[in-house]
Amino acid sequence: MGSFFLKNTHIAIIGDIKDSRKIANRSEVQSRLKMVLDGINHGYDDDIASKFIITLGDEFQGLLCEGSNTMKIISEIEMKMHPIRLRFGVGIGEITTEIDKEMSLGADGPGYHKAREAISYLKENERKKSTYSADIKFETESGNDVPIRLVNTILVLMTVIKDSWSDRQWEIIGDMFGHQDTQADAAKRLGIRQPAVQKSLASGKYYAYCDALDAIGEALEGIRRRDG
Incomplete structure (x- = not known):
C-alpha cells in the first residue's frame, strides 16, 4: 500500500458531536470530551504529529503522522464518549503549513481540506437521509479512489454492527476493547459471568468488528513518521 500515499502524507482527523444542540448538559459533555482527547494525546503520543x-465547542481535530492506529484512536474516542454520538472526517494528504505538536489549530493543507470534505459529506448525507451512512469517512488527495472506497465500504459495515449494540453491549465491548485481555478478565471487572460476556460479544459481532478495524489499520501502515 506504500505507493498509495504521497510524500509527507499525514492523517488529519476532524470530529464533532452529533445533534449537540439537543444535549442538555453540553458543558459536561465538552469537559468529558477534553478528558478523552487528553488521554488519546498521552496514550498515542508516538502516532500524533499535532495533539x-x-x-469550536462541539468540534475537535488532531493530526497523525503514523497510520496504523488511526481506527483504534477513533474507536477509543467513540467508546469512551458513548452514548454521545460522534462523526469523523479523515483526510489523507499533505500538510503545507508548519506543524505544531501542541496545537493543531492553524495547520492547513490538502489533508485538512479532505477531512473537512469528508465530515461535510457525512452531515449532508445525514440531512438527506438518502443512503445508509457510516459515522466515519476517509478522503485522500492521492487520486487512487479504489483503496479508499474499500475502506469506506468497510466503515459502513462497521457502523451497521455498532448500530445493533445495546447499551450493555457498548459497556462490555468497550471494556474488552480498552483492556485487550480475556473475557474472564472483563467479566471480573464488570461483575458478571464469563458466559454473559461471551454471549454479548458474539451477538454484537465483536470479533468481526475488530477484524475490520485491523484491516483498515493494515491498509494505513504506509503512513509513517519521516524523521529527517
Missing part, C-alpha cells in the same frame, strides 16, 4: 484539541 487533539477542541476547536
Whole structure:
C-alpha cells in the first residue's frame, strides 16, 4: 500500500458531536470530551504529529503522522464518549503549513481540506437521509479512489454492527476493547459471568468488528513518521 500515499502524507482527523444542540448538559459533555482527547494525546503520543484539541465547542481535530492506529484512536474516542454520538472526517494528504505538536489549530493543507470534505459529506448525507451512512469517512488527495472506497465500504459495515449494540453491549465491548485481555478478565471487572460476556460479544459481532478495524489499520501502515 506504500505507493498509495504521497510524500509527507499525514492523517488529519476532524470530529464533532452529533445533534449537540439537543444535549442538555453540553458543558459536561465538552469537559468529558477534553478528558478523552487528553488521554488519546498521552496514550498515542508516538502516532500524533499535532495533539487533539477542541476547536469550536462541539468540534475537535488532531493530526497523525503514523497510520496504523488511526481506527483504534477513533474507536477509543467513540467508546469512551458513548452514548454521545460522534462523526469523523479523515483526510489523507499533505500538510503545507508548519506543524505544531501542541496545537493543531492553524495547520492547513490538502489533508485538512479532505477531512473537512469528508465530515461535510457525512452531515449532508445525514440531512438527506438518502443512503445508509457510516459515522466515519476517509478522503485522500492521492487520486487512487479504489483503496479508499474499500475502506469506506468497510466503515459502513462497521457502523451497521455498532448500530445493533445495546447499551450493555457498548459497556462490555468497550471494556474488552480498552483492556485487550480475556473475557474472564472483563467479566471480573464488570461483575458478571464469563458466559454473559461471551454471549454479548458474539451477538454484537465483536470479533468481526475488530477484524475490520485491523484491516483498515493494515491498509494505513504506509503512513509513517519521516524523521529527517
